[in-house]
Amino acid sequence: MPDGRVAMLDGAVPGDTVLAEVIDRGRFLEGRVIEVVTGSPDRVDAPCPELARGCGGCDWQMIAPATQPDLRAAIVIDALRRLGRVDDAAERVTVGPPLPPSGYRTTIRAAVLDGRAGYRRAESHEVIEPSSCLVAHPLAEELLVDGRFGEAREVRIRVGVASGDRQIVVDADSTVGVVVPDDVEVLTRGDARAGGGAIVRETVAGVEFAISAESFFQCRPDGAEVLVDLVRRGVGDAATDGVLLDAYGGVGLFAATVADARRVVLVESSRSAVADAAVNIGGEPTLIRSTLERLRPMPADVVVADPAREGLGRRAVEKLAATGAGRLVLVSCDPAALGRDTRLLIDAGYTLDRVTTVDLFGHTSHTEAVAVFDR
Ligand SMILES: C[S@@+](CC[C@H](N)C(=O)[O-])C[C@H]1O[C@@H](n2cnc3c(N)ncnc32)[C@H](O)[C@@H]1O
Numbered sequence: 001m002p003d004g005r006v007a008m009l010d011g012a013v014p015g016d017t018v019l020a021e022v023i024d025r026g027r028f029l030e031g032r033v034i035e036v037v038t039g040s041p042d043r044v045d046a047p048c049p050e051l052a053r054g055c056g057g058c059d060w061q062m063i064a065p066a067t068q069p070d071l072r073a074a075i076v077i078d079a080l081r082r083l084g085r086v087d088d089a090a091e092r093v094t095v096g097p098p099l100p101p102s103g104y105r106t107t108i109r110a111a112v113l114d115g116r117a118g119y120r121r122a123e124s125h126e127v128i129e130p131s132s133c134l135v136a137h138p139l140a141e142e143l144l145v146d147g148r149f150g151e152a153r154e155v156r157i158r159v160g161v162a163s164g165d166r167q168i169v170v171d172a173d174s175t176v177g178v179v180v181p182d183d184v185e186v187l188t189r190g191d192a193r194a195g196g197g198a199i200v201r202e203t204v205a206g207v208e209f210a211i212s213a214e215s216f217f218q219c220r221p222d223g224a225e226v227l228v229d230l231v232r233r234g235v236g237d238a239a240t241d242g243v244l245l246d247a248y249g250g251v252g253l254f255a256a257t258v259a260d261a262r263r264v265v266l267v268e269s270s271r272s273a274v275a276d277a278a279v280n281i282g283g284e285p286t287l288i289r290s291t292l293e294r295l296r297p298m299p300a301d302v303v304v305a306d307p308a309r310e311g312l313g314r315r316a317v318e319k320l321a322a323t324g325a326g327r328l329v330l331v332s333c334d335p336a337a338l339g340r341d342t343r344l345l346i347d348a349g350y351t352l353d354r355v356t357t358v359d360l361f362g363h364t365s366h367t368e369a370v371a372v373f374d375r
Contacts, residue, residue, distance in 0.1 A: 001029060006078075009033055013063050014071065015040025042067040047102070048134035048363075056122030058135060058363040065101045065362065072367040073357045076335045083339025086352055093355045096370075097226055101362025104220040106137045106202070108157040112149045112170075115177055117157075135363055137220070139166060143180055150177025158211070161221050162203035169213050187213055195272055204228060205257045210279045214272040216250045223360040224253060227331060227370060230356050232258040234329035234372040235302055242301030245323060247292055247316075252277035254304045254331075255285060262302065267295055292316040303328040311337025314344055321348035328373040333360075335367050342371065350375045 001007050009020050011033035022031030036043070046052070046061035060068055073095050080089035110117040111127045118127040133141050139159040143166065149155045152170035159166045167185040169192045170178060178186050187198055192213035199210040202217065204224045211217045218224035231254050235244070242262055246255040249266035250273050264285035268274050274289045281287075288295070292307075293315040300323035305312060311334060312320070320328060328350060332338035342352055350373040358368040 005029060007031070010059070011062070013040040013043045015042055048132070050119070050128060050130045050132065050134070053128055053130075054121040054124075054126070055119045055128045055130060056124075057119045057133070059365050061134070061363050068101065068362065069095045069098070069357065069359050072359060072365075075365075075367055076338065076355060076357050076369050079335035079339035080342055080352075080355070081339075083336060084342035084346070084352070086342060086346075089355075092352060093357065093369075096230060096356045096358040099220070099223055099226060099359050099362065101359070102134050103137055103141075104222070104360075104362060105133075105135045106140060106159050106161060106221065107217065107219050108133075108136055108140050108144055110144060110155050110157070112152045112155050115148045115150060115152075117144050117147060117149060117155050135361075137161065139164070143168060143184065147184075148177065148179040150175060152178075156213070158200050158213070158217070160200045160202040160211075162208070163201035165200040165202075167198065167200050167213060195275070199276070204253065207256045207280070209251055209253065209256070210276050211251055212272040212276050215270060215276050216273060218253065219360060223358060223368075226358050227360075227368070228254065228257045230358065230370040231304055231329050231331065234370060235304065235327065238327035239301030243299065245298075245300035245303045245320075245325065247303060247305040247320060248307045249273075249277060249304075250306070252280040252285075254306065256281045258304070259283075265298065265300065267292060292319055295319045297322055299323055300325045302326070304331070305329070306331035307337070309334045309337065312341045312344065317341065317344040317348055321345070321350070326375050328375075330371045330373065332369050332371065333366065335369070338369055338371060345373050 007029040017038040018033045019035040020031045020033050022029045042064045044064045077089045077093050080086040113127040116129045118129040140157045143157050152172040154171035156169040169187045175186050202209050202221050205228045244259045244262040246266040249268045255264045255266050267288045269291045274287050303325040353372040355371040360368045
C-alpha cells in the first residue's frame with residue numbers, strides 16, 4: 001500500500017489493479033477482490049472447473065504455475081524479515097527443485113454429504129461434489145469422485161504411489177453404504193484408532209515406509225523426496241558419528257533416510273507414528289513418545305525438527321537449544337511460524353545459514369521451507 005503496509009487480498013495476483021473490499025487491521029489490511037480492473041501478466045485462467053463451481057480447495061489457481069514458486073519464496077522472505085528480523089533474508093532464500101503442480105496429493109481429507117465426498121465452498125459449510133480434482137493423485141481422485149461413503153460426514157483418503165495401496169477412513173461407526181473398488185481398505189475412525197496393521201506403504205529415497213491410518217505423512221512422495229534431499233544437505237557432514245535428534249519425527253521419514261552412521265533419537269507425540277517408526281527405521285533407534293515441550297534434557301549433535309503448522313514455539317526452542325546441537329535443520333510448513341521460530345533460534349544462539357522453499361502444494365498458497373541453522 002502507499003503507506004507501506006501490506007494488503008492481503010484473496011483472489012489478487014501481484015501486478016493486478018483491482019477493486020477490493022478491505023478491512024483495516026491496523027498493521028495490515030485484509031480483504032477480497034471484487035473486480036480485476038487490469039490483470040497482472042502473471043494472471044491466468046483457473047485450470048480447474050471446480051473453482052467456478054465454488055470449490056475452496058486451491059486458492060492460487062489464477063496465478064501462473066511458473067510464478068507461484070517465486071511468490072512463495074517472497075512470502076518466506078517477508079516473514080523472515082518482519083518476524084525473524086533477518087535483514088539479509090533475500091540473500092538466504094532460494095527456490096527448491098520444481099515439482100509438478102497438479103495430480104500430486106496422496107492424502108485427502110474431504111467432507112461427505114449424502115454419501116458423496118466433496119470440498120467445502122470457500123468461506124462456507126456447503127459441500128461441492130467435484131467431478132475432478134486438479135491436485136489429487138489419480139489413485140486418490142478416483143475415490144474422491146466415484147466413491148460412496150455411506151453415513152460418514154468426513155472421509156480421509158490415502159494412497160501409496162509406489163505400492164498402489166489405497167485406504168479410506170470414514171468418520172462413521174460402520175461402513176454400511178461405502179462403495180469403493182475392491183482393492184481399497186475401508187476403516188471406520190474406530191478401526192483406525194485401534195490400529196491393527198492397517199497401513200499404506202510408500203517409498204521415499206529408496207526406503208519403504210509403513211504408514212498407519214492415524215499417522216502423519218507428507219502429502220506427496222515426490223515432495224517428501226525433495227525434503228529428504230534438502231534435509232540431508234542441511235545435516236551435511238555435521239557430527240557424522242554423533243546423535244541425530246529427529247524431533248516431530250512422525251513415522252521416521254528423516255531418521256530413516258538421512259542419519260547414516262549417527263545414532264537416532266526420534267521424538268514424536270503420536271502413538272501410531274512411533275509404532276510405525278519402529279518398523280521403518282533401521283538399526284536401533286531410541287524412540288520417545290512425548291511432546292517436545294515435555295522432553296527430558298538430553299544431548300544431541302544434530303537436530304532435524306519438522307513441527308506442525310504452529311511451529312516450534314518458545315518451549316520447544318528451549319528444549320532443542322538445550323541439546324547443545326551445533327546444526328539444526330528446521331522443516332517448516334508455515335512461513336509466519338518459520339519467521340517466529342527463526343527469531344527464537346537466533347536469540348538462543350543459532351545463526352540462520354540458508355532457507356530453501358519447496359513447492360509441495362501447487363496451486364495453493366501453502367508454503368514449505370527447509371532452513372539450516374548453525375551454532
Ligand atoms: C509435520 S509432521 C512431520 C512428521 C515427519 N517429520 C515427516 O516428515 O513425516 C509433525 C509431526 O509432529 C507430531 N507432533 C505434533 N505436535 C507435537 C509435539 N508438540 N511434540 C512432538 N511431536 C508433535 C505430529 O504427530 C506429526 O507426526
